Amino acid sequence: MKLKPKKFIEMLKRECLSVRLFCVEFGVTMAELKKMLTDNKALDMEQSEKLIYIFGAKNMKPCIDWEAINVRCPI
Numbered sequence: 001m002k003l004k005p006k007k008f009i010e011m012l013k014r015e016c017l018s019v020r021l022f023c024v025e026f027g028v029t030m031a032e033l034k035k036m037l038t039d040n041k042a043l044d045m046e047q048s049e050k051l052i053y054i055f056g057a058k059n060m061k062p063c064i065d066w067e068a069i070n071v072r073c074p075i
Contacts, residue, residue: 001042001043001047001048001051001064001069002040002041002042002043002064002065002068002069003037003040003043003063003064003065004062004063004064004065005037005038005040007062007063008037008063009037011055011059011060011062011063015055015059019033022054025054026047026050026051026054040065040068042069
């Protein structure tokens with residue numbers, strides 16, 4: 001899964017208490033999160049499942065770059 005960085009950060013600020021707390025829950029450092037978003041690398045299956053579990057499919061739907069992964073939005 002690939003993310004739209006701007007939309008993801010907006011949702012993260014809206015839904016989480018802090019980015020630092022999210023990083024602890026997600027198991028990454030702030031630097032790793034920044035690199036993941038700026039490089040626009042695809043997340044692996046475990047990371048994708050964890051994000052959808054944390055935020056829910058409804059919140060994640062606009063944050064996923066469906067065109068980049070060549071999939072029509074299933075939601």
